[in-house]
Amino acid sequence: MIQVKNIHKYYDQLHVLKGVDLHIQKGEIVSIVGASGAGKTTLLQIIGTLDKPSPSAPEGRVNTENGIELKINGQDILTMNDKTLSKFRNLNLGFIFQFHQLLPEFTALENVCIPAYIANKSRNETEIEAKKLLEYLGLSHRINHKPNELSGGEQQRVAVARALINKPAIIFADEPSGNLDTHSAENLHQLFFKLRDEFGQTFVIVTHNEELANMADRKLVMVDGQISDQ
Numbered sequence: 001m002i003q004v005k006n007i008h009k010y011y012d013q014l015h016v017l018k019g020v021d022l023h024i025q026k027g028e029i030v031s032i033v034g035a036s037g038a039g040k041t042t043l044l045q046i047i048g049t050l051d052k053p054s055p056s057a058p059e060g061r062v063n064t065e066n067g068i069e070l071k072i073n074g075q076d077i078l079t080m081n082d083k084t085l086s087k088f089r090n091l092n093l094g095f096i097f098q099f100h101q102l103l104p105e106f107t108a109l110e111n112v113c114i115p116a117y118i119a120n121k122s123r124n125e126t127e128i129e130a131k132k133l134l135e136y137l138g139l140s141h142r143i144n145h146k147p148n149e150l151s152g153g154e155q156q157r158v159a160v161a162r163a164l165i166n167k168p169a170i171i172f173a174d175e176p177s178g179n180l181d182t183h184s185a186e187n188l189h190q191l192f193f194k195l196r197d198e199f200g201q202t203f204v205i206v207t208h209n210e211e212l213a214n215m216a217d218r219k220l221v222m223v224d225g226q227i228s229d230q
Contacts, residue, residue: 001024001025001026001028001072001073001169001170001202002022002023002024002047002071002072002170002202002204003022003023003069003070003071003072004020004021004022004023004047004069004070005021005067005068005069005070006019006020006021006067006068006069007019007020007021007022007043007046007047007053007068007070008020008053008054008068009039009042009043009046009051009053009054010054015225016039016042016225017039017042017043017046017053017225018224018225018226019226020039020043020225020226020227021227022043022047022220022227024202024204025202026169026200026202027196027200027201027202028202028203028217028218029192029193029196029202029203029205029215029216029217029218030202030203030204030205030216030217030218030219030220031205031206031207031212031213031214031215031216031218031219031220032044032204032205032206032207032219032220032221032222032227033206033207033208033210033213033219033220033221033222034221034222034223035223038222038223038224038225039222039224039225040206040222041174041206043206043222043227044172044174044204044206046070047070047072047172047204048089048093048095048172048204049072049077049085049088049089049093050089050095052078053068053070053078055068072088072092072093072169072170073092073169075088087119090115090118090119090166091119091166091168092166092168092169092170093168093169093170093171093172094162094163094164094166094168094170094171094172094201095163095171095172095173095174096156096159096160096163096171096172096173096174096176097159097173097174097175097176098174098175098176098178098179099179100147100155100156100158100159101159102147102155102158102159102162103147104146104147104148105146106146107143107144107145107146108134108139108142108143108144108145108146108147108150108154108158108161109127109130109131109134109143109144111147111158111159111162112130112133112134112158112161112162112165113126113127113130113165114162115162115165115166116129116130116165116166119166121166126165129165130143130161130165131143133161133164133165134158134161136161137157137158137160137161137191138157139154139157139158139161142154142158151184152179152180152181152184153180153181153183153184153187153188156176156177156179156180156184156188157188157191160188160191160195164195164199164201167199168201169201169202170201170202170203170204171192171195171201171202171203171204172204172205173192173203173204173205173206173207174206175206175207175208176188176192176205176207177189177207177209177212178207178208178209185209185212186211189209189211189212189215192205193215203216
């Protein structure tokens with residue numbers, strides 16, 4: 001499902017990722033934990049195709065260009081141009097962030113539909129699917145409410161529905177419960193496992209929440225730009 005080999009990332013002279021190797025199976029829920037600054041979010045952004053690995057090291061460093069690999073569903077991400085990559089991302093990957101990033105001027109239903117509209121899917125079919133998702137997530141009574149009319153937990157569930165609208169194979173989540181109260185966080189954590197069991201999605205979750213991290217099929221620990229199983 002996801003194959004990562006020898007991924008490095010530099011920001012000027014700062015070596016954030018130091019040759020990360022990673023393999024994630026279809027239907028797996030994998031958590032990534034570690035101290036702030038360990039490289040968790042940087043890794044998630046790269047394997048989620050939102051950022052690119054460094055193809056070579058800065059002057060004076062060892063060249064890391066040879067052997068770099070990033071494949072998702074058998075597709076070689078590093079050979080795609082921006083247009084192809086954008087289309088691949090929209091159709092195959094879903095994203096959930098700590099701050100839901102809903103568009104405030106649109107209703108819950110409209111926010112959920114946006115990725116499908118970008119993919120040029122039928123408006124009628126998209127709205128039917130979005131309503132199904134919102135109903136599944138217990139939000140059928142909130143479809144016409146705007147984000148500022150929803151609780152934090154409701155906003156995050158709308159963001160989950162938006163991530164699911166194109167039926168992506170993989171969901172990337174960055175501190176998805178970091179901005180929620182304990183009850184809402186627990187509900188969201190259970191939802192991830194319910195979605196995996198019912199729809200077979202793969203989840204890669206960066207979190208500081210130990211309960212969520214320990215619930216995962218596999219917990220990966222990042223220390224100083226490198227990763228290990230725990």
